[in-house]
Amino acid sequence: MYATTHPRDYPACSGCSLCRLVCPMWRHRRDPRFSPEGIAKARQNGAGVTELADVLDACTLCGACDPVCPEDIALSDMIMDLRRELELPPDLAVLQVGYEQAAARATPAPAGALLLPGTALRADPPLLAQVAVLLGLRSAEDDGADLAVALEIGGDIELQRKRRFLAAIDGRSLVVGDGLLLRALRRWLPGARLQGLGEALGNLPAIRRRITSADFYVVEARAFHADHARLVAHYDALRKDRGCTMNLDLQRIAMPPRASAYPGLRMGPARDDLEQARWLLQGRRPARIVVEDAAERELLRRVTDVPVLHLAELAALNEELHHA
Numbered sequence: 001m002y003a004t005t006h007p008r009d010y011p012a013c014s015g016c017s018l019c020r021l022v023c024p025m026w027r028h029r030r031d032p033r034f035s036p037e038g039i040a041k042a043r044q045n046g047a048g049v050t051e052l053a054d055v056l057d058a059c060t061l062c063g064a065c066d067p068v069c070p071e072d073i074a075l076s077d078m079i080m081d082l083r084r085e086l087e088l089p090p091d092l093a094v095l096q097v098g099y100e101q102a103a104a105r106a107t108p109a110p111a112g113a114l115l116l117p118g119t120a121l122r123a124d125p126p127l128l129a130q131v132a133v134l135l136g137l138r139s140a141e142d143d144g145a146d147l148a149v150a151l152e153i154g155g156d157i158e159l160q161r162k163r164r165f166l167a168a169i170d171g172r173s174l175v176v177g178d179g180l181l182l183r184a185l186r187r188w189l190p191g192a193r194l195q196g197l198g199e200a201l202g203n204l205p206a207i208r209r210r211i212t213s214a215d216f217y218v219v220e221a222r223a224f225h226a227d228h229a230r231l232v233a234h235y236d237a238l239r240k241d242r243g244c245t246m247n248l249d250l251q252r253i254a255m256p257p258r259a260s261a262y263p264g265l266r267m268g269p270a271r272d273d274l275e276q277a278r279w280l281l282q283g284r285r286p287a288r289i290v291v292e293d294a295a296e297r298e299l300l301r302r303v304t305d306v307p308v309l310h311l312a313e314l315a316a317l318n319e320e321l322h323h324a
């Protein structure tokens, strides 16, 4: 079993409640148990993982709680570790094996910088091709999508599989489409040159200049919180430069929809991605929505008539205008 280490764990929780301020799970339920503080306090009082199953499932793994905890508890890692102690439903165990077999066929990645697109971007081949061209990057055949799924659903990560994946990408510059995998890679490959997809695309002039003050720009929460201290400056500069609005207001940054793609993950009524997407737009009247994450594009398109574009699609608009 893959094991994580944290700087501090639930015994250090002082009950300050700061994590509730940023937690979309708490906002959605208004129930103190459905918060990082609730989990930490329950563990301090002897609760086992089965008693916490609903809460563990409801967590989006957005990572928003990590940087705010004054006790430096790695809260989302704590939640992922607890998920791994829950028994996986049989359909998810099969899903994980399927990913493992697919990844085992992958050949070692060639030299040079690499794009690790992740499941959501791979599901849209034209968009993936556009992203690869824009960034001038080769897409890795083995992008660790199975590892990202295992992190998400609380599955085990087999050590040999992880070693094989890391050996193929170690020493490369990496642009990573899956925010959860990006966060794990920061821990697995300390010192590696890693960028999230949104940051990499947002720095391209052909894309950046097409972001306007009428846009609502949706930052992908997991990649943002994977390197929060540095990325605050990146997004602040983008917002000032282009005049767009952003989802950087407390819980309303968090909308990772992938967990609900695995319906067997005991999600139940605690999570409602559509409700969360509607809430993200509540009180906002943008002319257009720009997203970093292909999965969030699909989710937002289900709750609004406003055009929702992936960052990479802004460059395509550029070309159309150019050829008009």
Ligand code: SF4
Pocket: 022, 023, 024, 025, 026, 035, 036, 058, 059, 060, 061, 062, 063, 064, 065, 066, 075, 076, 079, 254
């Ligand atoms: S990872 Fe996000 S949803 Fe989960 S406990 Fe932390 S802030 Fe709440």
Ligand code: SF4
Pocket: 012, 013, 014, 015, 016, 017, 018, 019, 020, 036, 037, 040, 068, 069, 070, 071, 072, 073, 075
């Ligand atoms: S922010 Fe940290 S110390 Fe404060 S209640 Fe949450 S987990 Fe506990």
